[in-house]
Structure formats: C-alpha cells, structure tokens
Amino acid sequence: MENGLFDQFRIGDYLEHHAKSFPTRTAVCDTRSSLSYSELAEAVDACARAMHAANILPGDRVAVLAPPRVEALITFLAAAKLGVIWLGLNPKYQLNEMDYIVSDAKPSLLFSIDTLEGRNYREDAQKLLRAHSSIRCSVGLESDDIWDVGFSDWLVEGSRKVQETEKFAAAIEAVPLSTPALLVYTSGSSGKPKGVMLGQRELLQRSRTQNEQFPVTPYPCVLNPLPINHIGGMHFLTLYTFVGAGTIILTEKFLPDEFIGAIKNKKINILYILPTMFQIIAGRPEYSPEMLDNLQWFVFSGAAMPMEFVNQLFRSKCNVGLTYGMTETCGSVTYARKSGDNQEVLFNSIGAPTPPGEVRLMNETGALCKAGESGEIQVRAEFCMRGYFNRPEATAEAYTDDGWFRSGDIAKLREDGNIEFVGRISEMFKSGGYNVYPREVELALEEHSDVQLAAVVGIPDPLYAEVGWAYIIPRDGVALEADALKEWCAKRLANYKIPKHFVFESELPMLPVGKVDKARLKRGHEETLAH
Structure with missing residues (x-):
C-alpha cells in the first residue's frame, strides 16, 4: 500500500476500503x-x-x-x-x-x-x-x-x-x-x-511503517495468541495485519504445537513472536529449522534473541527482522533486518530509529549521546500516546520540555547508528554502589550452550544493598552448577554484575505476553524468607 x-x-475507513477491494478474503478467524x-x-x-x-x-x-x-x-x-x-x-x-x-x-x-x-x-x-x-x-x-x-x-x-x-x-x-x-x-x-x-492516527502510522519494513506478498497471514489488553496483541499483530489487508488467525493462548503446525502447513507467512516463545517452540520434538523456509518473515521483539537462534534464522531462507517499542510509543520505533552477515546487529542491537529521527538518546547531563555513550531512549512525541487517562500530571512528567517521550529505557548508541539496549531504569538495581542492568547479565548467561533461559532480579542484601539472583532453565537433560556459571560470567562481566545466587528450575512464571514474570520471582523469594 x-x-x-x-x-x-x-x-x-480501512475496513470500508478492504471490504470493497477484497470482499471474499478472510479477514479474521478463530x-x-x-x-x-x-x-x-x-x-x-x-x-x-x-x-x-x-x-x-x-x-x-x-x-x-x-x-x-x-x-x-x-x-x-x-x-x-x-x-x-x-x-x-x-x-x-x-x-x-x-x-x-x-x-x-x-x-x-x-x-x-x-x-x-x-x-x-x-x-x-x-x-x-x-x-x-x-x-x-x-x-x-x-x-x-x-x-x-x-x-x-x-x-x-x-x-x-x-x-x-x-x-x-x-x-x-x-x-x-x-x-x-x-x-x-x-x-x-x-x-x-x-x-x-x-x-487512531498514531496506531495507524506505526502500522503503516511496520508494513513497509516487513512487506508480505500477497498479504500478511498472522497467528496471534497475545491477550487483548496488550499493545502487542492489538497493534503489533492485529492492526499491522489489518492495515495490510491480511488474515488474522486468533488463538486463545500460546500453544507451541499450533505454531509449528501453522508454519509447516503454510497457514501463516510471517511469524511475529517473543524470543521466549520461540525458544519454547524450538524445544519441541516436532520443530525443525527447515520449516522456517516456509515463512516470508520471522520478526521478534520484546527481548534479545540468543545467538544460537539468530544463527539458525540466518541459515534459513526467510527474511528476519526485529523491532523495539512500547505501549506509550503506540508501537515500534526502531527496526533491524537481516542483511548479508549482520547477525551481530540482530543479536546485540534493537536496530535503528525508523523513520530516521524518531528516537534520540540523552545522557544524564541532558545532552545527546555520542557514539559509544549510554543514555535514555526518548521518542518524538508526534506519534506517541495521547496521554495517561485522567492523569495530566503523569502525562506531563512523561515528556521532556521540548516534546520527547521519556521511555525509562537505557541504551547505547553505536557507530553504525544502531542502538544497543542496556536495560530498564526500573529494573536496574544497585549492588555495592554499582548499577546493574539485569538484561546484560541475562544475555551473558544465555550465551552458555546449556542455558535455555535466564532471568535476573535484584534481591535485598544486608551487605551490598542488593544482589543479583539468577533463575535458570537448563537445556533438557543438562545438570548445571552455580560455580560453573559464575566462572562463565566472570569471563564476560565485571565482578559486581555476577549473580550471587543461582536457582535452577524446569520452568519460570510467565506473563501472558511471553515474558518472565519477575515480580512473581521476587514475591516468591520474599515468601520463602518469610517461612
């Protein structure tokens, strides 16, 4: 379009247009x-x-x-x-x-x-x-x-x-x-x-950009398991497909075998997914990397994809993309796509501002970040939220004086113009006076071939104020030890970033949108101490 x-x-207007132009095309099904x-x-x-x-x-x-x-x-x-x-x-x-x-x-x-x-x-x-x-x-x-x-x-x-x-x-x-x-x-x-x-204006603009970045022929067919109260379910999957005059296949919850069947049988031609969901799919016996060739696009968002799977995606014939955005930005504001041998970009970055100029990084002094410098991701207000409902003060606090939305996310600007995500300001914890961003630690842990998933949270500590607890799902049939993982981290992270405790689980509590429920992990720790 x-x-x-x-x-x-x-x-x-889009609905009226599609009904006239594509009257018999399947719009939505469950x-x-x-x-x-x-x-x-x-x-x-x-x-x-x-x-x-x-x-x-x-x-x-x-x-x-x-x-x-x-x-x-x-x-x-x-x-x-x-x-x-x-x-x-x-x-x-x-x-x-x-x-x-x-x-x-x-x-x-x-x-x-x-x-x-x-x-x-x-x-x-x-x-x-x-x-x-x-x-x-x-x-x-x-x-x-x-x-x-x-x-x-x-x-x-x-x-x-x-x-x-x-x-x-x-x-x-x-x-x-x-x-x-x-x-x-x-x-x-x-x-x-x-x-x-x-x-409407903001959501539709983000959806049009998404269609430009991930074009599908003749039209997108998407499987959507995300809840209706979430920006991912209603915009990232549904409105993207709707604006593209595509077919939305709704499913009431995430079922890995349903996704495998949809890919194998070519019911979908673009897969939008969170990395944690894909890791679950890839762990199923019915999964094989060759099935990805049936897709035109594989797009992930919400977290970093482990390098093992990035390499797997690059060996496939499908296009690969990633995005970054949040509820308040009305959708995605940075993009990266598979091009040649740029695996490193899709592993280490969240892509580049799209369109150009949509995002800036500001350091603690209020100046624009230079290449190699970290700062807060801020998004141009024009296509961001209309505000917090009945909360004018919170809305005003969310924007800078010159009209940029404060994301609360810390990232680093690269020489190539891409942005490396560091972590949420709200998830950051101080250990012995040092700032620790859990996602950086999780990425280091997930580079280990025997780690399927890692989640790190800050837990109160009488000596260091807070220390990192790492919750780990090992690969099937693997017995991991805390000392081995500490040694692994020591080669990749400063000592203050290394988790002080490791907990090994067969599964972790998940939010409906496919992310680890870290608040529940913290509550579980507090309840254990209480008993």
Missing part, C-alpha cells in the same frame, strides 16, 4: 468462526449501530473481557468507527485487578465471556456490574441469561433501532483521526497501572 493514499484514513472482509464490515456496522442505539458516545469507554476472539475484534472496530475508546480486560486478571481497572476507566458498556479453561467469570462480572454504576449495559458473548442481552440479539436489536439515518452517518463522519482508539493499562511496575490512551 502507498502511504500517501491512506494517511488520512481512520480505522473504519476456532469458532471465520469472517471475510465483507462479512467483518457487516458485523462491525451492526455492532456500531447497536452502540449508537445504546447512546454510547465519542470518548466513552467500552470494556471487553475475553481471550483473543473474533467478537473482540468486531467490538474494537465498531468502537473505533464511533470514536469510542476500547478497553481489553485479560481473563487472567483476578477480580481485584479487574475492579481497579474498571473503577479507573469507568466503561459504559461491558462485553464478557462466561467461562474459560474451567474458570467461571459470571460471578466476577456480576460483582463488577453491581459495584460500578458507570456500566449501563452488559452483553454476554456466550449466553444471555445473566446479562442484559446476548451478543447476537444485541446486534439485531441495535440494527433495528438505528436505521441508516443521517444522524448515524453524521456520527461516524464526525470522528476525527486524532481520537483515542485503545485504552491499555500498563503493568504498573512503578506503582498502580495507568491507562495509556492510544490514538
């Missing part, structure tokens, strides 16, 4: 249903009419409690057409987590599943409805007995109430490109989660 033709498109672009447009139109009939107005919020499913995408696109802000609730949330987010976002409408993997959500949803008067209507995605209405009936009733009137058409036409589309709550590593408002 030529960007100039679509720069002023809103999300709803294990329950499959919709072509014309069918998706029809369902979204009915959903938008129903929202309009329920007096859901621009700027209102609608919440969806569900795994990645077709209904979630329908509600998101319908909300976007009306300028309504869409909020995903992760089924992995406990009631207190859902209660906090709902109390903060104050949605007017709640869509909800009944059950998932043996858990019953009906009681939790009813508690939310009783506790929060902002929710004027509840819609059951799987039944209608305890809800105000079931999803199918709600669409039919809404369509009957709102005919194709000038008022309805005018409501859609009046939605500006600048309107927020997504409300994503950050993990809250530095306190309670904050709602990040992501605008």
